[in-house]
Amino acid sequence: MVICLFASLAHADGLAEPKGPVILTISGAITQTNGPNVARFDREMLEALERRIITANTPWFDAKHDFEGPLAAAVLDAVGAQGSTMRVFALNDYASDVPVADVREFPVIFATHLDGEMMSVREKGPLFLIYPFDEFPALFNEVYFGRSVWQIARIEVIE
Template sequence: MIASLARLRALATAVLVLLAASAAPAGAAGLELVWIDRSGAEQARRTLSTDEAEALGAVEIATSTPWTQGVVRFSGPTLAALAALEGGEVVEARLQALNDYSIDVPAEDWAAYDVVLASRADGARMRVRDRGPFWLVYPLDSDPALQTQRYHARMIWQVRRIAFVVDGP
């Protein structure tokens, strides 16, 4: 009986911790941005709050996704705008989520499409439980070529870190 109560208390504590984390302001810890060369040596580093990221100029795209109902208006800075915050030719972005899932996105993607690091969906800030605070969104409805597993896999949510790979100085 005592062991069962201890397990119940531990479970209740875990639930409270999860609820508190999901109630924290979106982007409270910030978005970590680093610029690295091809060997992995760090060239620059910044941390942006959600407000600072949005102040870079929000772009809005309206698209459906496999994970949402109907067309959603996503807004946030483009990946290109974030990559351009430091010098050098960025050739790739390595995005990492809160759960350590990571994906590499070639610069060709954001050169061809308005790939947005969305912080808002239908005007509301995205919380962690809503795939926030940042979700990399492709304008899937704008081009049938984007309706593939390759691009769906690159639409990483709960982004916490982006490492921009720079070619040359």
């Protein structure tokens, strides 16, 4: 009976287990996990976090589009991120270092939807890091374009 109680308390302190296919894995300097030294998210878990729509022009599309998804800061808060940098990896292992300060200063999102439709891998999904380019025009430059990773599969939080 005592063992069950301790197991229940340990689970209550950690991140919930994904019920569907894992689309994002976060490792590194994090305090909340649901696997061996990792936090795994399915789509439902990401959809439950604080969300935002960013309407913006980007260099990757010909017109202004609506990007919707969880705030990157909410994702970092969910895993108890303790680092200063996110190394964001795409499905093809392309990686970019994104300062955590970016997601604390600006409402950056991990877009899961483009114009109301779920983003497929073909459409730069399942996750696409999007800055609010139109809201903060100073972000519309090569530095932030390079940090805007699409087809995100995993993140390593670095101290």
